[in-house]
Amino acid sequence: MFFLLFCISAGFADTSSENGGFWISLSPETALYSYSGVSFGGGLSLGYGKGTTIGLKTAWFYNSTGVSVLEINILYRIYFSSRKAYSGSFLQFLGGPALFFGKEDELSFPAKTGAFSVGVGYGWRFLIKDLWYVEPSVRVGFPYMVGAGISAGMRF
Numbered sequence: 001m002f003f004l005l006f007c008i009s010a011g012f013a014d015t016s017s018e019n020g021g022f023w024i025s026l027s028p029e030t031a032l033y034s035y036s037g038v039s040f041g042g043g044l045s046l047g048y049g050k051g052t053t054i055g056l057k058t059a060w061f062y063n064s065t066g067v068s069v070l071e072i073n074i075l076y077r078i079y080f081s082s083r084k085a086y087s088g089s090f091l092q093f094l095g096g097p098a099l100f101f102g103k104e105d106e107l108s109f110p111a112k113t114g115a116f117s118v119g120v121g122y123g124w125r126f127l128i129k130d131l132w133y134v135e136p137s138v139r140v141g142f143p144y145m146v147g148a149g150i151s152a153g154m155r156f
Contacts, residue, residue: 021048023055023086025135025153031061031069031144039063039144045151047075051083057094066103071117072096079125086155087133092121098143115143131155 024046033039039061047055054076061069073096079085098117119141126134135151 021050021086022156023047023053023133023153024156025133025151027059027135027149027151029059029061029147029149031059031147033061033063033067033069033144034065037064039067039069041069043071043149043151045075045153047077049077050086051079053077053079053086068101070099070101072099073117087125087127089122089124092123092137092139094119094121094139094141117144118142119144119147121147 025044027043027045029041029043031039031041041059041061043057043059045055045057047053049055054074057071057073057075059071059073061071063069073094075092075094077090077092079088079090081088095116095118098115100113100115102113119139121137121139123135123137128134132154133152135153137149137151139147141147
């Protein structure tokens with residue numbers, strides 16, 4: 001995946017601040033889906049926009065009790081810096097299905113158990129040469145209680 005991102009950035013990415021509304025990132029994350037333990041996993045996010053961004057975020061979490069969760073969220077992000085910002089602090093709203101899979105369940109779609117996931121997060125995008133970025137973030141919501149992660153990605 002990182003090789004693909006490198007190839008795209010080398011050939012097609014525009015590093016000027018006038019363009020570059022699309023972005024994509026990978027992230028290791030953790031979320032508290034139960035009182036019995038923390039779930040660990042990773043995700044993929046992509047979006048478009050400056051100042052305000054709309055996008056899609058998917059994440060897979062695994063808990064030591066054997067429960068796995070697949071989140072598929074639509075995201076809406078607002079940067080605090082300005083209406084044309086694509087870095088700095090942001091507030092992010094998330095919503096979509098959260099599908100639960102037990103250790104005895106076969107992976108099937110639709111899952112036997114699910115919930116509508118909704119949450120709000122806060123993070124900060126640190127730019128690296130106006131093309132690459134790192135984003136630490138935290139979030140609260142339902143059916144998870146709290147979550148945190150750090151994303152690394154690229155703007156186009």
